[in-house]
Amino acid sequence: MVYCLFAIVGIISLYTARHYWFTLNRLFGFQRHPYIDTDTADWPQVTVLVAAHNEEKVVSHILAALMSVNYPREKMLVVPVNDRSTDRTREIIDQFCLEHPGRIRPFHRTAGKGGKAAALKDAMELVDTEVILIFDADYIPGAGLIKQLVAPFFDPEVGGVMGRVVPLNVGTNLLTRLLDLERSGGYQVDQQARMNLQLVPQHGGTVAGVRLSALREIGGWNDNSLTEDTDLTYRLLLYGWKTVYQNRSECYEEVPETWQVRIKQIMRWAKGHNQALATYGFRLLFGKHRATLRERIDGFFLLGVYIMAPLTLLGWLLALAVFYEGIAPLHGVIALLSITAYSAVGNFAAFFEIAAAVRLDYTRQRVCLLPFLILGFGVSIFSVSRAFISQLMAPLTGAQFHWDKTERFRTTP
């Protein structure tokens, strides 16, 4: 029991060190933005896929935004992937097609397997360009975003591109404000540090791009995956393709406004990540493939982020058990020093990361909300652990995963 606890503390300490490494790199290290200066080029043909399932509240906004980007008109085709919508999504898309002839080619899917990956897989019959960009329907791209996301594909090693997601509905309630802070930390620090250090920036499946030939080489979209973006990141990595992150390619999104929606979302992410860990974890670490040593290690850490929640819970239980068993796992002084050191430094790693992100974003007052992140942390740790347990129990209970679309809240553009 004690050794198990030591192991968990050791793993948590590694993640803590990783948080600090990323944050310090972001604050003081060399920042890589190699493709962002590419403002003039012979731009390639690009297909923009817009994943839409019952998106009547938001789909018109993204289509309008895409019609006004500064990418050469004759080189960009927008394909709204209307996945079995039962609301007015189809009608809205068709209206846009009439208003912008030749620039939008809709893909209306009325049957088939559920989920974004399955819909994108079917929509590939309309795609013949080497560069594909993907947006969820609640995103609002700016005028220069398409060029910024296409530019990295001039690099022959780049298979995937990821831009930065910025919440639009920040001020709605406490949850949206906490999610805004989490997104800042995740993108402004985590993703960019991975880019700086040539580790494994994660493909997010939206505000993102993928190279058609790379996608074909890795076997196309995996419609058995719960999170097609994580799955794509690792398959690209194993085949020697880089995913790059562009911190300055920012795009607005809508974050969940209710805890129920947030819990569903994070549980789906956790299950998808864990599925990818089970599928690719061992192969990534020990298999024969093109990833570098640092990519193998960082990739494995990234795959394990959602395992940390149940591990932490287990650690708490073990610590209680050890205490009530009367076991003294460490010499008193060492224990005291360890606990003091961890309390002073370790507990604050994630907070330090988010505070650094807020500073890098030149915002000031929102950092005051940091103490409330404990609330978000608490909800996440139990939701992710619940997802993990239900995933473990699934073979016994026969439970089938069904893809939950994230509910939209937008009422005005």
Next chain:
Amino acid sequence: MTATLACAALFALTGALFLVPLIPAIVELRLKRDAKALNVIQQYAGDIRHFSQGFRSYTADLLEPLRECVSSGGTATGTLPHGDQCLLLGSPDAAELLQPGSTDNTCDFVVLAGANITLPGGITFTKELFASRQITAGERCTYRAILCDSDVRLGRASHVSRWAHAAGKFQAGENCDLFGRISSEREIELLPGCVFQRLNAPRIAFGAVNETQEREPSIAISSEALNKGIAATRQLVDNDLEIAPGAVIAASIVTRGNLTIGAGARILGSAKSHKQMTLGQGALVAGSLISVSTIHIGANCEVAGPVIAEHGLEIESGTHCGTTQKPTTVSAPTIQIEEGAVVYGTIWARQEGQVLPCK
């Protein structure tokens, strides 16, 4: 005090202490002082002409008075919406630029010139300069920003602090410092010794490019190659790679070590190296050149696609990047480019670019 009261007081005090760090959070949550979405730029402020277009809009109302000055051959003064004093010049005479009695050769007006204007050397313009006709300037002038609807010719050792845009040709003499954004609708020509950051024009010539260097590029086109899958067929190499002189490679090359492309070799896709990349004389690349480290491009090479070096770039004389029909971007933190090289499109040195004399 009873034990119960003491316990209650202790709990209350503990609770209050626990709440102290939450006070700023609660205040921020209630007041929403910083609850707006981050300012994601929805319009493309990165466009090199962003500032010049803004300045044109800012001064649009003065064009009619400027025409009147040109008709009468006189000058006029006025105040712009933000309070800046402006000077409208209707004749080529630049004597009005300096205020009477001025000893420091400083012009504090926003200057709008309606005729061809010849500027004497040594003047410092603390505000923007607009000319609807040609600007021919003397040596050692300092400009905040220049907008010209015709050609601009800066004398040697001039200095531009923020931006300059010319509808015609933009020429800078030797040893000019051109910070910020310099753009032209036609052509930019910089002589040796010039320092630059970001340049954009259909054709950017470094030094006086002679006729033998001014040739029509022969290379294939990057986007066509990309869409036909030529660039997509890639060869991954884990170590250093040397491509023999004169070799023809019908694929893209990615090396995790150094990459050396021999003289006269032809890469029909793109090339990337994780370490140093060197192109021999006369090498030809149909796609892009990318290096996580540095790139050295030898003399008389041709590169069709973007050239991106994360740490530094050197380009020798006679090399062409992009074509008239297919402009491209050349970017690195530091760029050293010899006279005789030509870039079609954009060249962007985040820290500093230098034009060197031909060896």
